[in-house]
Amino acid sequence: MLPRLFSRRWLLATALVLVAAAVLARLGFWQLDRLEWRRSLNARVTEQQAADPLALTRESLESDLYSMEYRRVTVTGVYLTRDEIVLRNQVWQGEFGTQMGVKLFTPLFIEGTESAILVERGWIPDAEDRAAYIVEDPVTVSGQLRRAETDFALSASLHPDPTLTPDQERLEVWNNLDLQRLASQMEKDLLPVYLQIVPGGTQTEPPYALPPQLDLSEGPHLGYAFQWFAFAALLLIGYPIYVQRQESKKDAGIQSS
Numbered sequence: 001m002l003p004r005l006f007s008r009r010w011l012l013a014t015a016l017v018l019v020a021a022a023v024l025a026r027l028g029f030w031q032l033d034r035l036e037w038r039r040s041l042n043a044r045v046t047e048q049q050a051a052d053p054l055a056l057t058r059e060s061l062e063s064d065l066y067s068m069e070y071r072r073v074t075v076t077g078v079y080l081t082r083d084e085i086v087l088r089n090q091v092w093q094g095e096f097g098t099q100m101g102v103k104l105f106t107p108l109f110i111e112g113t114e115s116a117i118l119v120e121r122g123w124i125p126d127a128e129d130r131a132a133y134i135v136e137d138p139v140t141v142s143g144q145l146r147r148a149e150t151d152f153a154l155s156a157s158l159h160p161d162p163t164l165t166p167d168q169e170r171l172e173v174w175n176n177l178d179l180q181r182l183a184s185q186m187e188k189d190l191l192p193v194y195l196q197i198v199p200g201g202t203q204t205e206p207p208y209a210l211p212p213q214l215d216l217s218e219g220p221h222l223g224y225a226f227q228w229f230a231f232a233a234l235l236l237i238g239y240p241i242y243v244q245r246q247e248s249k250k251d252a253g254i255q256s257s
Contacts, residue, residue, distance in 0.1 A: 004247055005240060017239045021232040028228035035221035042216045045070045053142070058113045065145060065193050070214075073195060074142040079135050080107040080116060083186045085172050086130070092123040092208055101125045104133060104207050105177070108195070109188060111138065116186070118179065118194035120146070122207030127173055133207055143197040144211065148179045 005014045048071040054060055056075035086102035093099075104124050107116040119141060124133060183190035197209040 021235045024228050024232035028225045031221045031225035038219050068145050069147050070144050076140040077108040077110045078138050081134050083107045085174050086127045087174050102127045116188040117191045120196045122209035124206045143195045145193045146196045148177045
């Protein structure tokens, strides 16, 4: 049977089947890699969420905060309103239904340090109403450390305006969060992570803080892997059977003639 699969009549088809099976198998292994990545992420998130809350001070800023995403932290300082930004096209599901607005981010100059951390304060109805949410006195806020969206290699076209350099215009309304870009237009040193406020109790007025609901399941990756491997197996098993049947018909026709 094997020589017939590589005969002149079937050589091209056999090559295509082998390539297709290899691609399907590779997709299966890719899903297994995604599964391992998901398990590693879940373990890291669970570990950080279970850790004791961390106070952001001069000493703790020397730690690798980037690896502590989702850890609870508290920090005291003063908001730098001049460097405040908002993310446009944000949705809030409130008592009056779904409302469009913006998400408010304000850098906080950390007490006793020379650094600031960006604080995601929450959803507000309109970017033009930010003056109503200015806080001038020192504050203590708590929440969880997060990495910015640009850690996932989003396209540069999502930046506020890729045609402008930081020294051309101070950008206040953004499409996505880019801590490196924001740091370039600030006078204070900005940490490579931001703080997402975790609300405590009922929120009666904006900014409305709402941490994302984390999905710590393993996702569908294992099932997808089995599907891709099954498709590859069907090709590798079904194709020789098909060829054998076609050759049997051909041999039967020759004998009858």
